[in-house]
Amino acid sequence: MATIQDDDERLLTRIGYRQELRREFTKWSTVSYAISILGVLGSVPATFSVPITSGGPATAVWCWFFGSLMAMCIASSVSELVSAYPTAGGMYFVTKHVVPEKHVPIWSWIVGWCNFIGQTAGASSVAYTVSQMMLACASMNSRFDGDSYAFSPTALQTVLLSIALLCVMGVICSLTTKWLHKIIIWFAPINILASFSICIALLVLTPNKHSAEYVFTHFTDGSGWGSKAFSFLLGFLSVAWTMTDYDGTTHMSEETHDAAVRGPIAINSAVVVSGAIGWMLTVTFCFCLGDLDATIASPTGMPAAQIFLNAGGRVGGTVMWFFVILIQFFTGVSALLADTRMAYAFARDGAFPFSSFWSKVNPYTHTPINSVWLVVFCCICLNLIGIGSQQTIIAIFSITAPALDLSYIAVIFARMLYSNEIKFIEGPFTLGKWGRPLNCIAISWVLFISVVLFFPPIRPITMVNMNYAICVAAFVAIFALSWWWAGARHTYTGPRTKDIIHIVPGSADSDDGNLDDDIEDFLA
Structure with a gap:
């Protein structure tokens, strides 16, 4: 039977492709994984300073609300495509079936590298923020002296701790898929329960809360661009950084039962749940914000940590902050895991030097351990930049959302562009008549918000506050295309399905x- x-x-x-990995992920562990890779309880506090600094509390609230709706359009479009071709390559592999055969190599090369760079920058940035959170917690519990704490972490300490965290995450990602299933299935329940508990605790413990009018209507121009409207747009960085990596779940397709159905369901469920919880957290933080300028200038280095400290004191604030750190660590594990599977898929198609080594599956764990530690090494190299230049490391992290989202819409656009030439065979999940409108919304939104996210966040523009993300993007583009023309175009043919x-x-x-x-x- x-x-x-x-x-x-x-x-x-x-x-x-041959089945090399073990399918141990169930319906619930897949949904839990999809929710954990967004990790709103960790990501919202980590990025909360951007919207409130740029445009005040109302910017934070409405950017998250509107950004979540747009994320749903992108996630739905992605889900329809990966449902038809559920492989570890995700959207990168789908490229093979939406463009003419002669264009497959260059399209898949660009999409694959955009996705891999975005995934790697995302995983390294999460490890870096976990490190910042842990050191902020240490600062919260150090002796307070005037306007600063006795312990103030240095750039070197932050980077070294992030490297240690990446190594721990790498060990976890090297486990068998069965053990990963047993661990990850708890990520989402802890995330959701902790989010509700923290919101209740903050609303109960904060003595002087702001009014609803202040939270939902108070906009500021903290960017210096002379426009509250533009400052509002800059606030989308928080939701854009958090609500991305939709295809992270699809990279686990070859380890998931009934992936063509469960993958899309998990992706869309995660976006709905995370969007709602993220908005709840953002609104709660804004009610409990206290003095806006004082919170932004918190000696902890993170405004969200100051909100926790104001509400619960040193002990209560530390307890709540512990769960934020824990969830962000879960997000780091999930992001790193998706990146390792993307690296495995990319390597088995010959896109890396020594691809046969990186795509090798360990005979004992039946997981691609070599690709795990390749990704860990790449993430460590990125984080080492933080020792010398905080602006550069922030720029690299800022490339995460545009790189990933642009890799998604490139495939979505290709499907629409070549629809008369290529017959796309839909999978179990389909958008039907809503497909084209949602695809157009997703493409338009990503192009628009990517331009906004490359703008300098503060004026006047200096060498210190300049947004170097556009420089990083240009470097990556030149690197990938130069490698292509220098030799890869003669050896790389795209996903090597016909060979096996x-x-x-x-x-x-x-x-x-x-x-x-x-x-x-x-x-x-």
Whole structure:
């Protein structure tokens, strides 16, 4: 009797890859993973200073609300595509089936590198913020002296702690998929329960809360651009950095049962749940903000930490902050895990030097351990930059959202552009008549917000406050395209499915050489 496991492996075979990883993720661990990779309880406090500094409390509230709606459009469009081709490559692999064959190598090369760079910058940035949070907690519990704390972390301390955290995350990501399932299934419940508990505690413990009018209507121009409207737009950095990496769940497709169905469901459920909880947290923080200028200038280095400290004192604030750190650590593990699977998929298609080594699956854990430590090494290299230049490291982290989102809409746009030439075979999850409108909204939004996120956040512009993200983006683009023209275009052919495609012995399917017809028959 055929089982879901058999169907999963048969579908992967028709797509063009052998089943090398163990499918141990269930429906609940997949949803938990999707929620944890967004990790709002950790990410909202980590980025809360940006919207309130740029445009005040109302900017933080409404940027999150509107940004979450736009994130839902992008996530839905991504879900429809990866449902048809559930592989560890995610949107990178889908490129093969939405562009003409002669354009597959260059399209998949660009999308793959954008996705890998975005994933790596995201994972390293989360480890860096966890380090900042832990040191902020240490600062909160040090002896207070005037306008500062006795302990003030240095750039070197922050970077060294982030490296240690990356190594711990790497060890966890090296475990078997069965153990990862057992660990990750608890990420979402802890995230959701802790979020509600902290919101209640802050609202009860904060003595002087702001009025609803202040929270929902008080805008400022903290950017110096002379426009509250533009300062409002800069506030989208928080939600853009948090509500991305939608395809992180799809990178676990080859370790998930019934991935063509459960992956899209998990992605969309995570965006809805995280959007609602993130807005709840943002509104709560704004009610408990206290004096805006004093909170922004908090000696802890993080305004959210000061809000916790004001509400619960040293003990209560530390307890609440502990859960923020824990959830952000969960997010780091999830982000790193997605990045390692993307690296594995990219390497097995020959996109890296020594690809055969990086794509090797460990015979004992049945996980791509080599790609895990490749990603850890890349993340460490990025974080080391923080020792010499905080502006540069922030710029690198700022590239996360644009790089990932642009890699998504490139594939979405390609599907629309070549729809008359390429027959796209939909998977179980489809948007139907809403597909094209949602795709257009997703593309328009990402192009618009990417331009905004590359703007300097403060005027007058100096060498210190300049937004170097555009410089990093230009460097990555030049690097990837130079490598392509220097030699990769002669060796890299895109996803190498046809090299290993085969039909499971004993199946009733005919090997007629038409991969798309085989997939269509299976899904039908």
